[in-house]
Structure formats: C-alpha cells, structure tokens
Amino acid sequence: MVYELYYWPTIQGRGEFVRLALEQAGVPYMDVARAPESSGGMPAMFRFLDGEEIVHPPFAPPFLKVGRRLIGQTANILQFIGARHNLAPAGEADRLWTNQLQLTVADFVQEVHDTHHPIASSLYYEDQKKEAKRRAEEFRRQRAPKFLGYFERILEAKSGSTLHLVGSRLTYADLSLFQVVSGMRYAYPKAAARLERRLPRVVALHDMVKTLPRIAAYLASDRRIDFNNDGIFRRYKELDG
Amino acid sequence: MVYELYYWPTIQGRGEFVRLALEQAGVPYMDVARAPESSGGMPAMFRFLDGEEIVHPPFAPPFLKVGRRLIGQTANILQFIGARHNLAPAGEADRLWTNQLQLTVADFVQEVHDTHHPIASSLYYEDQKKEAKRRAEEFRRQRAPKFLGYFERILEAKSGSTLHLVGSRLTYADLSLFQVVSGMRYAYPKAAARLERRLPRVVALHDMVKTLPRIAAYLASDRRIDFNNDGIFRRYKELDG
Numbered sequence: 001m002v003y004e005l006y007y008w009p010t011i012q013g014r015g016e017f018v019r020l021a022l023e024q025a026g027v028p029y030m031d032v033a034r035a036p037e038s039s040g041g042m043p044a045m046f047r048f049l050d051g052e053e054i055v056h057p058p059f060a061p062p063f064l065k066v067g068r069r070l071i072g073q074t075a076n077i078l079q080f081i082g083a084r085h086n087l088a089p090a091g092e093a094d095r096l097w098t099n100q101l102q103l104t105v106a107d108f109v110q111e112v113h114d115t116h117h118p119i120a121s122s123l124y125y126e127d128q129k130k131e132a133k134r135r136a137e138e139f140r141r142q143r144a145p146k147f148l149g150y151f152e153r154i155l156e157a158k159s160g161s162t163l164h165l166v167g168s169r170l171t172y173a174d175l176s177l178f179q180v181v182s183g184m185r186y187a188y189p190k191a192a193a194r195l196e197r198r199l200p201r202v203v204a205l206h207d208m209v210k211t212l213p214r215i216a217a218y219l220a221s222d223r224r225i226d227f228n229n230d231g232i233f234r235r236y237k238e239l240d241g
Numbered sequence: 242m243v244y245e246l247y248y249w250p251t252i253q254g255r256g257e258f259v260r261l262a263l264e265q266a267g268v269p270y271m272d273v274a275r276a277p278e279s280s281g282g283m284p285a286m287f288r289f290l291d292g293e294e295i296v297h298p299p300f301a302p303p304f305l306k307v308g309r310r311l312i313g314q315t316a317n318i319l320q321f322i323g324a325r326h327n328l329a330p331a332g333e334a335d336r337l338w339t340n341q342l343q344l345t346v347a348d349f350v351q352e353v354h355d356t357h358h359p360i361a362s363s364l365y366y367e368d369q370k371k372e373a374k375r376r377a378e379e380f381r382r383q384r385a386p387k388f389l390g391y392f393e394r395i396l397e398a399k400s401g402s403t404l405h406l407v408g409s410r411l412t413y414a415d416l417s418l419f420q421v422v423s424g425m426r427y428a429y430p431k432a433a434a435r436l437e438r439r440l441p442r443v444v445a446l447h448d449m450v451k452t453l454p455r456i457a458a459y460l461a462s463d464r465r466i467d468f469n470n471d472g473i474f475r476r477y478k479e480l481d482g
Contacts (some may be wrong), residue, residue, distance in 0.1 A: 057391075072341050079338055100299070135360050
C-alpha cells in the first residue's frame with residue numbers, strides 16, 4: 001500500500017516531521033498536494049478538509065491517508081508510523097514517553113510559528129511586525145533556551161546512548177529534534193549559534209540523523225523542499241539577534 | 242495504587258482535562274500541589290520539574306505519577322488514562338482518532354491562552370493588553386468558530402450517537418469538549434452565546450457530560466476549582482464582544 005501524505009506543497013512546515021519519518025521508514029508514499037492536479041494537487045487535499053461526507057476529517061494538514069483511513073495531527077501520525085515501521089519503542093511506557101517528547105517538540109514548533117505570527121495566522125507578517133519583534137525577543141531569551149535545554153538535559157540524564165532521545169535506538173522523536181535544530185539554524189542563525197554552545201548532545205544527535213543513509217539521500221533529493229519564508233521557520237533578520 | 246496528579250494548585254488550566262478524566266474514571270488520585278507541604282504542595286511538584294536525577298522529566302505541568310512512572314503532556318496523560326480506565330475505544334484506529342480530536346482540543350486551548358498572552362507567558366496581561374485585544378478579535382471572528390464548528394461537524398457527520406465524539410461511548414475527548422464549552426462560557430460569555438446558536442450538538446454533548454453522576458458530583462465538590470483570571474480561560478470584558 002502506498003501511503004498518501006497531504007500537506008501544503010511549497011513548505012516544510014509541520015508536514016516535514018511526517019516526511020522525515022516516512023523517508024526513514026523507507027515506505028513508498030506520495031506527497032499528494034505536490035503532484036499535478038491530474039493525480040493530486042491542492043484540490044485533492046481540500047476535498048478531504050472540506051468534504052461533508054468525510055467521517056474522520058482532519059482539522060488541518062498534515063494528514064496521512066492509509067487505505068481508507070485518514071490520520072491527522074502530526075504527533076498522532078507519527079505514533080502510527082512509529083508503531084508500524086519500527087520508529088517507536090515496543091513497550092507502552094516508552095511509547096508514551098516518545099509521544100510526550102514529540103508533543104513537547106510540537107509546542108516548541110507552535111512557539112516558533114508565533115514569533116512571526118503573534119496576532120493571527122490570517123494576517124501578513126508585515127501587519128504584525130512590531131508584535132513579532134517583541135515576541136521573538138522573548139522567544140530567543142526565554143523559550144528557545146528552555147525548550148532546547150530540556151532536550152539537552154534528557155540526553156544528558158541518559159545512561160545509555162546519548163545520541164537517541166529514547167533508549168538506544170532511533171525513534172521519530174530523534175528525527176523531529178533534527179528538524180528543529182535545522183529550522184533554528186535557518187530562521188535564527190545568530191541565536192542558534194549562541195544557543196548551540198550549550199547543547200552539545202542535541203547537536204550531536206542532529207549530526208547523527210543528518211548522516212543516516214536514508215535521511216542523507218532525502219535531504220539531497222528534490223523531495224526535500226528548501227526552507228523558505230512561507231513555512232514555520234522563517235528568516236527575518238529583524239527577529240534574530 | 243493512588244495516582245498523583247501534579248498541576249498548579251489554584252487554576253483549572255490544562256490540568257482540568259486530566260482531573261475530569263480521573264474523576265470520571267473513578268480512580269483514587271491525589272492532587273499533590275493542592276495538598277499542604279507536609280504531604281505535597283508546590284515544592285513536591287518542582288522537585289520533579291527541576292530534579293537533575295529525574296530520567297523522564299516533564300517539560301511542564303500537568304504530569305501524572307503512576308508508581309515510579311512520570312507521564313507528562315495532557316493528551317499523552319489522557320491516552321494513558323483512557324486506555325487503562327475505559328475512557329478510550331479498544332481498537333487502534335479509534336484510539337488514534339480520539340487522540341487526534343484531543344490534540345485539536347489542545348491546539349484550541351493554546352489559542353485561547355494566547356488571546357490574553359499573545360506576546361509572552363512571562364509578561365503580565367497588562368503589558369500586552371493592546372496586542373491581546375487584536376488577537377482576541379481574530380480569535381472570536383475566525384478561530385473559535387472554525388474550531389468549535391469542526392467539532393459540531395464531527396458530531397453531525399456521525400451515523401450513531403451524536404452525543405459522543407467517538408463511537409457511541411464516552412471517551413476523554415467528550416470530557417475535554419465539555420471543558421472547552423464551559424471555559425468559553427466563562428471567558429467569552431457574549432461570543433460563546435453567539436457561537437452556540439450554531440453548535441446544537443456540541444452544546445448537547447456538554448449538557449450530557451455535565452449530568453454524568455461522577456462529573457456532576459465533582460463539579461459540585463471543593464475539588465473543582467472555580468474559573469478565575471489566572472487560568473487559561475480568563476474573563477476580560479475588553480476581549481469579549
């Protein structure tokens with residue numbers, strides 16, 4: 001079965017956490033909204049979001065179509081992929097812990113988004129630039145160090161491999177932390193460089209993921225969309241510092 | 242085993258979603274931070290948040306202590322309680338769907354929080370009042386109708402019981418939607434009254450949950466903290482309309 005991923009076709013965004021997991025799982029998937037309209041495209045995505053007849057409609061992209069099932073919410077999709085494709089631990093306690101870490105990543109991603117859209121997603125950045133500057137400053141000073149320092153502390157407290165967040169094997173949470181580090185480097189190059197001095201383990205984990213053969217191949221391919229200023233991690237000079 | 246819930250002792254906040262599930266499950270639990278310091282209190286909570294020796298530290302409250310295990314992130318705690326105490330469906334597909342709905346509730350709760358704290362949680366409301374007014378207007382006009390309308394649509398599309406979000410039995414997602422409606426009524430009485438005209442099924446679900454014997458007993462007890470302006474749902478006249 002070919003999985004169908006539905007997400008905005010021109011950005012990494014939240015869909016990228018799913019793309020990374022699918023790539024590492026090595027399963028065939030179609031990035032539907034990126035396909036031409038003859039076989040997909042945005043209309044195909046909106047049919048599931050707006051269709052009155054959909055029983056389990058997702059609130060927003062990304063969502064994954066598996067046979068007739070639709071699975072939405074990034075962390076929820078990752079639970080599904082993790083369990084099926086060996087990117088999550090087998091035991092219930094460790095699975096919940098992996099999910100817990102992923103939800104903390106999700107909270108961080110939301111805060112990153114809100115640095116450039118503190119008032120409303122429906123307004124342009126330019127219409128909330130002043131507020132964005134204030135929020136980004138709080139983010140750089142308080143939130144980013146707190147979140148990233150949390151993951152460093154998790155790795156530090158581990159007795160086994162400090163290159164993995166859970167146990168000694170790769171999970172989707174590792175892939176997600178890689179994405180967060182990559183995004184911070186793109187969006188906040190100055191702040192990220194400063195922060196990373198205190199995050200040796202987080203950086204080592206990022207480097208480990210980057211060189212996984214499947215991930216390296218993906219990153220070098222056309223399937224990986226470049227970071228850009230329509231996504232969640234955006235580079236606005238005035239917000240970095 | 243007595244579960245130990247750790248959450249801020251003077252607010253409903255995100256902890257309330259867990260309290261409602263524990264109450265409906267009928268399991269003995271201790272609301273630790275609300276206990277006197279001789280047997281709990283805030284220091285007990287901070288020991289787990291700040292303790293260097295904690296292997297699976299939560300990023301923030303609420304978290305649940307089950308024997309030696311610590312489980313954090315509201316939706317994650319609810320997955321655990323749901324599976325153990327019959328507040329989630331048995332099958333994997335329906336469990337993921339319940340989780341997906343809960344994560345959408347969580348996104349909504351975050352947006353509610355950000356209406357009064359659009360710039361930073363670390364600043365007073367008074368220091369971001371102007372921004373809050375702008376954000377709350379967008380929230381009332383766009384986000385609240387979109388989120389609540391989504392849940393109405395889920396109930397409408399169901400062939401079975403429209404008093405439950407998943408299948409025909411109570412899940413923690415129903416309890417959470419009840420809490421959201423209650424919170425909106427407290428924080429945005431005017432906007433909520435207007436919105437509810439288009440949400441007959443959501444309101445019916447709220448009324449059903451409210452009269453569940455265990456929930457009714459809980460709401461009438463001292464264990465239920467009143468809504469107040471330190472929580473997530475806050476009543477600021479200038480933000481409603």
